[in-house]
Amino acid sequence: MATPVYDALAEHHRRLHRLGHLGAIAGWDQAAHMPPKGNEARAAAMAELATLLHRLRTDPSLPERLAQAEQEPLSDAQRANLREMRRDHRLATALPDALVERAAIAAARSEHAWRAQRRANDWAGFLPNLHEVVAIAREQAARLADRSGLSRFDALLDLYEPGMTAAELDRVFGDLRQWLPATIERVLARQADRRPPLEPVGPFPLDAQRRVCEQAMRLLGFDFDAGRLDVSTHPFCGGVPEDVRLTTRFDERDFLGSLLSTIHETGHARYQQNLPRDWLGQPAAQARSMAIHESQSLAFEMQLAAHPGFIARLAPLLAEAFGAQPAFEPANLQRLLTRVKPGKIRVDADEVTYPAHVIVRVEIERALIEGEIEADDIPALWDAKMMELLGVDTRGDYRDGPMQDIHWASGTFGYFACYSLGAMYAAQWFAAMRRDHPDLDTRLAGGDFAPVFDWLHERIWRQASFWPTDELARRASGEALNPAHFKAHLEARYLA
Amino acid sequence: MATPVYDALAEHHRRLHRLGHLGAIAGWDQAAHMPPKGNEARAAAMAELATLLHRLRTDPSLPERLAQAEQEPLSDAQRANLREMRRDHRLATALPDALVERAAIAAARSEHAWRAQRRANDWAGFLPNLHEVVAIAREQAARLADRSGLSRFDALLDLYEPGMTAAELDRVFGDLRQWLPATIERVLARQADRRPPLEPVGPFPLDAQRRVCEQAMRLLGFDFDAGRLDVSTHPFCGGVPEDVRLTTRFDERDFLGSLLSTIHETGHARYQQNLPRDWLGQPAAQARSMAIHESQSLAFEMQLAAHPGFIARLAPLLAEAFGAQPAFEPANLQRLLTRVKPGKIRVDADEVTYPAHVIVRVEIERALIEGEIEADDIPALWDAKMMELLGVDTRGDYRDGPMQDIHWASGTFGYFACYSLGAMYAAQWFAAMRRDHPDLDTRLAGGDFAPVFDWLHERIWRQASFWPTDELARRASGEALNPAHFKAHLEARYLA
Numbered sequence: 004m005a006t007p008v009y010d011a012l013a014e015h016h017r018r019l020h021r022l023g024h025l026g027a028i029a030g031w032d033q034a035a036h037m038p039p040k041g042n043e044a045r046a047a048a049m050a051e052l053a054t055l056l057h058r059l060r061t062d063p064s065l066p067e068r069l070a071q072a073e074q075e076p077l078s079d080a081q082r083a084n085l086r087e088m089r090r091d092h093r094l095a096t097a098l099p100d101a102l103v104e105r106a107a108i109a110a111a112r113s114e115h116a117w118r119a120q121r122r123a124n125d126w127a128g129f130l131p132n133l134h135e136v137v138a139i140a141r142e143q144a145a146r147l148a149d150r151s152g153l154s155r156f157d158a159l160l161d162l163y164e165p166g167m168t169a170a171e172l173d174r175v176f177g178d179l180r181q182w183l184p185a186t187i188e189r190v191l192a193r194q195a196d197r198r199p200p201l202e203p204v205g206p207f208p209l210d211a212q213r214r215v216c217e218q219a220m221r222l223l224g225f226d227f228d229a230g231r232l233d234v235s236t237h238p239f240c241g242g243v244p245e246d247v248r249l250t251t252r253f254d255e256r257d258f259l260g261s262l263l264s265t266i267h268e269t270g271h272a273r274y275q276q277n278l279p280r281d282w283l284g285q286p287a288a289q290a291r292s293m294a295i296h297e298s299q300s301l302a303f304e305m306q307l308a309a310h311p312g313f314i315a316r317l318a319p320l321l322a323e324a325f326g327a328q329p330a331f332e333p334a335n336l337q338r339l340l341t342r343v344k345p346g347k348i349r350v351d352a353d354e355v356t357y358p359a360h361v362i363v364r365v366e367i368e369r370a371l372i373e374g375e376i377e378a379d380d381i382p383a384l385w386d387a388k389m390m391e392l393l394g395v396d397t398r399g400d401y402r403d404g405p406m407q408d409i410h411w412a413s414g415t416f417g418y419f420a421c422y423s424l425g426a427m428y429a430a431q432w433f434a435a436m437r438r439d440h441p442d443l444d445t446r447l448a449g450g451d452f453a454p455v456f457d458w459l460h461e462r463i464w465r466q467a468s469f470w471p472t473d474e475l476a477r478r479a480s481g482e483a484l485n486p487a488h489f490k491a492h493l494e495a496r497y498l499a
Numbered sequence: 500m501a502t503p504v505y506d507a508l509a510e511h512h513r514r515l516h517r518l519g520h521l522g523a524i525a526g527w528d529q530a531a532h533m534p535p536k537g538n539e540a541r542a543a544a545m546a547e548l549a550t551l552l553h554r555l556r557t558d559p560s561l562p563e564r565l566a567q568a569e570q571e572p573l574s575d576a577q578r579a580n581l582r583e584m585r586r587d588h589r590l591a592t593a594l595p596d597a598l599v600e601r602a603a604i605a606a607a608r609s610e611h612a613w614r615a616q617r618r619a620n621d622w623a624g625f626l627p628n629l630h631e632v633v634a635i636a637r638e639q640a641a642r643l644a645d646r647s648g649l650s651r652f653d654a655l656l657d658l659y660e661p662g663m664t665a666a667e668l669d670r671v672f673g674d675l676r677q678w679l680p681a682t683i684e685r686v687l688a689r690q691a692d693r694r695p696p697l698e699p700v701g702p703f704p705l706d707a708q709r710r711v712c713e714q715a716m717r718l719l720g721f722d723f724d725a726g727r728l729d730v731s732t733h734p735f736c737g738g739v740p741e742d743v744r745l746t747t748r749f750d751e752r753d754f755l756g757s758l759l760s761t762i763h764e765t766g767h768a769r770y771q772q773n774l775p776r777d778w779l780g781q782p783a784a785q786a787r788s789m790a791i792h793e794s795q796s797l798a799f800e801m802q803l804a805a806h807p808g809f810i811a812r813l814a815p816l817l818a819e820a821f822g823a824q825p826a827f828e829p830a831n832l833q834r835l836l837t838r839v840k841p842g843k844i845r846v847d848a849d850e851v852t853y854p855a856h857v858i859v860r861v862e863i864e865r866a867l868i869e870g871e872i873e874a875d876d877i878p879a880l881w882d883a884k885m886m887e888l889l890g891v892d893t894r895g896d897y898r899d900g901p902m903q904d905i906h907w908a909s910g911t912f913g914y915f916a917c918y919s920l921g922a923m924y925a926a927q928w929f930a931a932m933r934r935d936h937p938d939l940d941t942r943l944a945g946g947d948f949a950p951v952f953d954w955l956h957e958r959i960w961r962q963a964s965f966w967p968t969d970e971l972a973r974r975a976s977g978e979a980l981n982p983a984h985f986k987a988h989l990e991a992r993y994l995a
Contacts, residue, residue: 018547021540021543021544021546021547021548022544022547022548022551024525024540024541024543024544025521025522025525025544025545025548026521028524028525028528028541029520029521029524029525032524032528036727037742038723038724038725038726038727038742039724040722040724040725040741040742041725041739041741041742043741044517044520044739044741044742044779045520045524045741045742047517047520048517048518048520048521049521050517051514051517051518052517052518052521055518055551226536227534228534228535228536229534229536229537230534231532231534243537243540245536245537245539245540245541246533246534246536246537246540246541283540
């Protein structure tokens with residue numbers, strides 16, 4: 004049956020994908036290779052492309068064509084794709100160009116100043132910029148809410164996690180919030196009873212670190228014929244599904260940070276590399292959401308990398324790369340990878356304390372966007388919540404307090420929840436895998452990771468955005484997001 | 500005075516420049532970093548950008564706007580820019596889209612097959628593809644000629660070397676053609692009387708080679724804050740003036756090929772890096788022509804790199820990188836860098852025999868485009884001309900005969916002349932420099948290369964395309980292209 008309007012829309016999205024490809028590679032190059040004096044010209048080139056893509060995504064003919072395509076005899080998959088096309092158009096047209104531009108300029112200014120202000124612990128200097136990006140984010144939220152009928156904070160959540168709401172966050176984080184402080188205390192008490200792990204002794208030459216990272220990526224199934232590993236200041240997984248550009252950073256004194264970050268990004272990368280090829284360029288072939296993306300990176304970093312089966316494969320690689328030492332014994336690596344230590348910094352947090360960092364942020368940014376508090380109120384709230392949830396004293400330390408992340412500095416509100424939602428989904432996937440493969444741990448212990456990859460490929464990667472997130476989770480694991488699996492995972496690993 | 504139409508045209512070209520930036524970086528990445536499975540998506544992305552740029556360059560409103568801008572009160576520089584805008588529009592609109600597409604497809608097919616056919620010395624297999632690309636090139640030449648009033652071959656020459664004609668080539672190559680065979684014999688006889696240079700003894704570790712290349716680039720003033728050195732199969736100078744991406748290739752058994760190629764590309768790179776900043780993105784701020792570009796690379800590779808002053812700086816770097824050996828003595832390096840040896844392969848040729856390779860190609864491609872011969876006639880002509888000009892027997896060897904270059908395989912006719920025109924211009928620049936700085940050789944001998952860079956910067960680099968080529972040459976050196984300087988240079992270096 005002929006579907007000419009749908010077909011033309013699909014070609015429109017293939018075109019967006021092809022042009023976006025150039026931006027993705029130029030963006031990767033900017034972070035990984037670009038010399039400093041290239042910056043101004045690159046920024047101008049990227050802005051030109053962004054303008055072009057925005058014009059294509061907001062083409063005035065799209066609403067009528069989207070409505071016409073609806074009447075065509077589409078398959079279920081095409082209909083799902085049309086739903087995602089509509090979402091893309093809705094997001095692209097939700098905000099007036101002038102507001103988008105004002106937000107970009109304010110974010111760039113604030114972020115630039117924040118880099119120095121953070122180093123100087125200069126909250127007072129940061130505050131005027133924060134006020135401005137909050138004001139703009141509130142205006143964006145209000146306009147998005149008007150358009151979608153969602154509440155303001157929900158409208159921001161929806162940008163990153165379609166369908167997620169504050170009410171749903173209350174459900175999934177609420178219980179965890181009660182349970183977490185006592186659990187952290189129990190885990191700490193238990194660790195205090197044991198000998199602390201031996202620290203690996205460096206230095207760890209960068210060449211050897213790179214070799215180990217590449218070996219770990221191969222163990223995890225990264226396709227080096229369709230991607231690369233490079234170095235950048237902040238690790239990320241970029242490029243396009245056909246050519247994934249993953250980055251890490253190396254520190255001679257510590258190989259573990261780089262290795263775990265590489266394993267994390269490899270989870271993102273395999274999702275990208277295994278999105279459905281026949282549909283590439285279509286909105287339905289994109290990763291489902293940020294939380295689902297994080298569920299892949301955390302399935303690799305938290306679930307798999309700290310599994311005794313993976314550690315058994317890793318240990319000899321470390322000894323070969325850096326020379327044998329007692330710290331590389333599997334039992335010691337296991338203790339290193341599951342060490343719990345409350346601290347001030349989210350990105351350094353272990354998987355047990357990490358959700359506390361996220362909950363602190365989500366509660367504050369929600370109140371901020373809904374207008375219940377102002378930016379000036381953040382430090383006091385931060386200190387109180389960090390003490391309550393983690394027992395950490397953060398008073399007077401803005402640098403490693405509310406100024407530690409780039410998100411707020413650049414006006415990104417509503418994103419933080421995705422990290423912990425991802426950790427919960429990852430635990431849920433592994434619980435479902437164990438149900439589907441009762442011998443899973445035996446196979447992992449034998450160094451056979453294929454059941455994990457096959458399960459994720461079948462249930463998550465190739466499903467891309469063909470289903471709403473709840474439906475994806477139900478089809479993959481039999482239920483929508485259920486935080487009980489995450490709690491059970493932590494109890495099994497840290498308190499059994 | 501207000502120049503609104505001109506200003507809008509200038510903004511249009513800045514936009515082309517910004518979008519072209521992304522293509523330049525993606526093209527560099529494709530050659531230097533892209534994993535194999537990225538190829539198909541990259542080709543599609545590059546084609547999408549090419550289509551977009553073509554549409555912008557052929558915008559139907561341009562002819563009227565170009566005419567209107569002509570009436571505005573423009574400065575001389577703006578008027579020169581308008582002239583170059585008009586040329587850009589003329590070239591972009593000269594050929595119908597269908598012919599451009601047919602040419603691209605035929606070139607890609609022919610070039611792809613040629614890679615295997617060349618290895619197999621398979622002229623018969625290559626011939627049908629060559630017939631097709633010649634037929635298309637003739638059609639392109641005919642259409643360009645109709646539009647410009649030039650002859651067919653002149654119309655192709657004009658694509659690479661604006662203003663160059665076959666009659667002008669007769670003038671500059673004619674005399675050289677008579678003079679060259681006897682000169683080569685004299686140089687060979689003279690070399691035969693002397694001890695041959697010592698060959699450097701390898702292997703030459705790739706890391707050390709890279710270090711030497713980077714040191715040579717620094718000696719030559721390459722700005723590493725505005726560019727990089729990477730590795731690709733075929734060395735080139737890419738990127739954008741604000742961020743020049745230079746590539747080389749390394750061979751453990753031979754450092755000299757890579758080093759000289761890097762020095763060559765550094766000449767291109769410094770031209771790019773020093774085009775006038777205030778005008779970047781405008782047609783008048785682009786490099787003048789291919790011959791002028793080659794005059795920069797050859798000024799570095801042939802004029803400067805083989806100068807005793809440069810060799811004196813290079814010798815200790817080689818000893819440091821690879822360990823001292825007699826071959827690295829300056830006098831021996833000098834003999835290595837000025838060794839003359841007629842051979843079959845253009846890219847391996849020395850500066851004395853190189854023009855013979857070019858003349859053979861120019862004579863054949865001119866007859867081919869003008870319809871005086873067919874592709875079948877090439878081997879016999881090739882063999883005869885190579886014997887006449889170089890005394891080299893090429894019979895039966897198509898691989899290192901008429902199949903050696905990618906140019907004809909990909910349908911590029913009219914380019915070869917630029918290489919030798921560039922060598923002639925380079926000699927002319929150095930003759931003018933010596934007139935302007937009578938102490939030039941003393942300063943070079945003392946390791947002070949600034950007079951060369953300053954002269955080129957002032958006379959060539961910052962002049963970009965503000966003058967027609969002849970006028971550029973006259974303003975730089977007091978006369979239009981004069982082949983006598985090239986002959987004088989060879990006589991001074993090889994027969995004095």
